[in-house]
Amino acid sequence: MTARVVIQTQDFDVGAEIAALRAQDKRVGAVCTFIGTVRDRNSAPTLGTGVSSLPPEGAVSPRGGPAAKHDDQTVLTMELEHYPGMTEKSIEDMIDAAFQRFDIYAARVIHRVGPLLPLDQIVLVVVTSAHRGESFQACEFLMDYLKTQAPFWKKEQTPEGARWVDARVSDDQALAKWGIASGNSAA
C-alpha cells in the first residue's frame, strides 16, 4: 500500500498519483485533486507575525519610497523548510480527521520541501469517493487544515532580499469554517 503522506524534494506526477490512488477500486465515482504551485508574486493580508529579513518598516527602499510591507513583490525563488517527523504525523492526523468527517475511500498528500521556483508544483492532495461532494469537501478540508497546522515554512527570495512568508488571516478564516481554531493568535 502506498503511503498516505509523502514529503519529498522531487516533483510529482499528478496523473500517476491519481491512477495509483484509484487503483482497482470500483466503488470510486469521484476523484478530487488540489495542486498548489509557486507564484511569482505574493500579496495578501497577513497576520504580521513573521520576523522579516527585510529592512524595518519606514526604511527607504531602493526606489526611494517607503519599503514595501510584505506585499506584492516579485518572488525569484522559494525555500520550504519543515519539521521532519511532525510534518508527516500532523498530516496523517488530518487525513484521519477527513475520514471521520467525510465518506471518502482514499486520500494522499504529497508536499515538496527544499528549493523551488515559480511554476513549480508544491503540494498535491488527492481524494476519492463515491460521489463528488464528499471528495470536493475532503480535499478543501485537508488543504485548509494543512495551511495552518502542518509545520512548513516558506522563505522567498525577492529582488529586495530574503523574507519569511507571513501567515495569512484568510487561512485562519478558512479553517474556522470547519469549526477548528488555528491556534495562531498571539500569547
Add this chain to the structure above:
Amino acid sequence: MKVNVKYFASIRESVGTGSEPLQTTATTLGALRDELIARGGAFAQSLARGRAVRVALNQVMSGEDAALTEGCEVAFFPPVTGG
C-alpha cells in the same frame, strides 16, 4: 529535567540554532518559553509575549499549559505557511 528544544524558520535564524539540549526547572511549555525569554537578546525578541509563536510538544501542536516530561521534545516556531 532535561528537554530537547528545537527552533524553526525565522525563530531558528534569529536565535542562531536549530536545536539545543536544555536543563530546565520549568514544568510547562509556557514556563519554558518564559525561561528562554529571560535569556534576553534574540530569544527575548523572537519568543516575546504578544508575538504569535506556535509550540509543539513531542511533535504535537500544544497549548502553553501542557506539562513537560523528562526527555521530551519541545519546538518553537512561527505560524506555519506551507501548502
